[in-house]
Amino acid sequence: MALNLFDQFMSPAFMGIPLMALALTLPWVLLPTPSARWLDSRVSTLQNWFMCQFTRQLLTPLNMGAHKWAVIFASLMSFLLVINILGLLPYTFTPTTQLSLNLGLAVPLWMATVIIGLRNQPTATLGHLLPEGTPSPLIPMLIIIETISLCIRPLALGVRLTANLTAGHLLIQLIATAIFALMPTMMLTAALTMVVLFLLTLLEVAVAMIQAYVFVLLLSLYLQENT
Template sequence: MNQNLFASFNVPMMLGIPLVTLVILFPTMLITPSNKLISNRLSSLQQWLIKLTLKQMMITHSTKGRTWSLMLLALITFITLNNLLGLTPYAFTPTTQLSMNLGMAIPLWAATVLTGLRFKTKASLAHFLPQGTPIPLIPMLIIIETISLFIQPIALAVRLTANITAGHLLMHLLGDTALTLSSIYLSSSVITVIIIVLLITLELGVALIQAYVFTLLVSLYLHNNS
């Protein structure tokens, strides 16, 4: 049965009802805190990773900016779990949906901008016009800086969507190629399967890195406005 190349990115439905909310919440339910996990190796590893991640993101922040640490930690955990969900068989990857990524990026970006306008009004407005700008270039630079500001959430969402989608499409294409070659040249099929395994390993790294990059950029926007 031939299937559309992008069929795996369709939102799953049951009785005509989208199941995307349940899919998004499913990875989170797997790590629900439990008293049984206290003081074991898994919880120690989890705490070490949390401290390492927060140290990298919060090292340049002021005391006021560090109040966002819990939210940023929840964000990177949420994106990582949803990215990894798509690497399991017969799974749906929520972060391949641009609408979902925009739904995360726009409120977070807007919150950082409003925080800057409230607590650092002069410094935030000064970003629109660098010091020493020639008078004839002032209108053009203000327009350019305004456009670049509003592009930030779009860039956040598109970067995450494109990187996750590209890897899944490549694995899909290589998987179809391996199935086709298995009935023609077995040796070529084995080589393709090895490439797929290596690609899956790469995608594991991409899933983690993209979650970190998304959260780090939000952290940088916060740093510039807090």
């Protein structure tokens, strides 16, 4: 059977056994775990500093009621960051290129923010569906439009993460294939293309980090509206 470029995004399997659970849990082994020593290692200290800076920056504009989500946001950020970056290594699989996984993360968390808003401030939450001063003939149409825009948020979260990572991986594979095709005949062009591939790989590392941050940032904005 002929392979195509999208085969790299298929869920991995070994002897018919899906390996998605292994791809999701194995990256956690690479993270340093807390120890009982008085002084942590340099890696643990760097990790703690990064998580503290990220949590402080993310939760500063939020209300005190939203600070309960600090552990969830920090864990989700580290989870997405590690998986996205490890997916750029050869012979690895990026679970976040699967739309089902991204929607599985986005829908429950988005639904939780909506439920919190309906429980704590139902009037303000429902008031977002109808802007103040709307003419009476436009009220039914605006309510329908705002409801659709509210329900499409988790889909936008999942599609954004999936599309950015998938596009980057496809572009890297296309340029790498072009390099192998050009090496026997046009060595100089292949060398220049390899430089482009190196720069694109650096860009994809930045994209992997930024997309993990954007995913959590948008969830925090949704939570800010409902607290």
